[in-house]
Amino acid sequence: MPNRNQGMDEKVNPHNIKVGVVGIGLMGSSIIVALLMAGHHVIAIAPLPDDKVLGPARVKDDLTRCAQSGLLEGAIDHYLDRLTIAGDYGMLASCSLVLECVIEQLAIKESVFKQISAHVDTAAIIGSNTSAIPISTLQQFVPDPGRFLGIHWAEPAYLTRFLEITCGRQTDITTAEWVMSLAHGWGKEPTLLRKDIRGFITNRLMYAVYREIFSLLESGKASLDDVDKAFRYDAGSWMTLMGIFRRMDYLGLQDYADILRTTFPQLSTTDEVPAVMQEMVDSNARGVQNARGLYAYTDEEARQWEEAFAHFNREIYHLSLQYPSHQLPSKKQG
């Protein structure tokens, strides 16, 4: 952990805090860019040979998108000057914080955390971007679990305000609080989960949606298009301002008890992986990435979706900046 004797500002001054990022895939590169934009020096470790080749280009592409969105204060090269990309975990020795963002496979994460631990300073904090594996499990792979926590970003990390900071059973709360402070400097609206929830918040709730949605799809009651359209134009019309509970308050609560009483028993309770999803995974359909997914794509269409999202994301990000949670009335019940 950084020098605790320094003042609060210095303790979370990004210029004094070197951050390591392990994994330079889609998420890794956008996290690297978010950190560079916040003023950190970043040491990026490419554990995969592919990442070593493609990673630098990904980072530069992301920085170019930021420049196009008017988010950069200097030239792209100015940011790249603060980035070191290496294959050698030894480069992490100078980092106060190391973020892991490799594939969601336990054995791979274990190996990565053991390599990180072998090289970082004993005072360093280690975070995982996992959205699937419990933090309490992952923290067993490091010698000092108190300094280990979940730091879960949304994609693209440089253009979203979401950040879920999750304590495992052994995480020292002061570790989490320090990362919370840092996260405000990253332009985030961080949430701090003091207990380790499987799937954290949004993913867990999305899994509940998936269970129901695939059951509707398999029953032939709704199509992919119907579902997506309904979500885009219904939930999409309030989500960014309100979240779930505030929306209930806004609509009025009086009907809910009756509606939930009649609806809950009709919802899917299946534990089975949806057949269509298993088929997709078995046939290596990777969605927009390889133009084969739940929807069919030509390569051109997959590219158009990437462009539409890049464009949309800039706009929703700027919109969300207008409604920061601290400026909305937010007094809690009781």
Next chain:
Amino acid sequence: MPNRNQGMDEKVNPHNIKVGVVGIGLMGSSIIVALLMAGHHVIAIAPLPDDKVLGPARVKDDLTRCAQSGLLEGAIDHYLDRLTIAGDYGMLASCSLVLECVIEQLAIKESVFKQISAHVDTAAIIGSNTSAIPISTLQQFVPDPGRFLGIHWAEPAYLTRFLEITCGRQTDITTAEWVMSLAHGWGKEPTLLRKDIRGFITNRLMYAVYREIFSLLESGKASLDDVDKAFRYDAGSWMTLMGIFRRMDYLGLQDYADILRTTFPQLSTTDEVPAVMQEMVDSNARGVQNARGLYAYTDEEARQWEEAFAHFNREIYHLSLQYPSHQLPSKKQG
């Protein structure tokens, strides 16, 4: 149904189609405004004495909001000229389409549909804005169930693109198709559900979210604030562009089968109404409406939320207009 011998354009020309709206509450008034803006003459029936007093003011307030958003082409009075507010169901005789938007109580809806049926032209189509009661049940209350369907709007109706058109078991598909054509003239992105799904699409999926979310809340693992913040900044950052399935394709499918396999068994399967919601309903907490809800509000804070939403809604509406579904690549699988 309107004269089927007329050309397609005339058949759905709003100036030729008088629409009845029964119920002038929050939803009713905003639906009335959406219809007036589309060019319809509207006959609004106020079944409650309160609505007769407050309804006209609600409609005028909504029109004022539309004017402020730059959505009106003429003066507010120009729109009000096409509106008739009455207590007498007999006024519905000249309507080609009648929309019910009263409270979600079966007995009240039954009484309303019987009164509508006693007065409308035999060719009229009747729609319900219900989001809680099956269309197949409600259509039993009218003499010609083939001409009955669900027409479910999002709030505020004049500033959202969502519209769910749902067939009950006896709905004539041509009835639904005519309403679909009309809906495009209302500036909607309508979805057509050929089967009657309890809770339709988005509500049903939100119920799955509620089941999980209240279980997290009751276990102390997450707070109201955490959940809302996470949804606002995570799901809110892509929902309006993508919906659910497209998002999965965008993120890449390869991890999903494993994640769903481990997560589904951990999700709540309860049929119980959450205790906190039952308490709210029992104590007449109506949320923002009476400044008592899941969150606590002062009257001033409740008003601030109403304002924030009115403002936000204009912006997300204009944003969503930039990404109409027909301009995004949308080829379906198979």
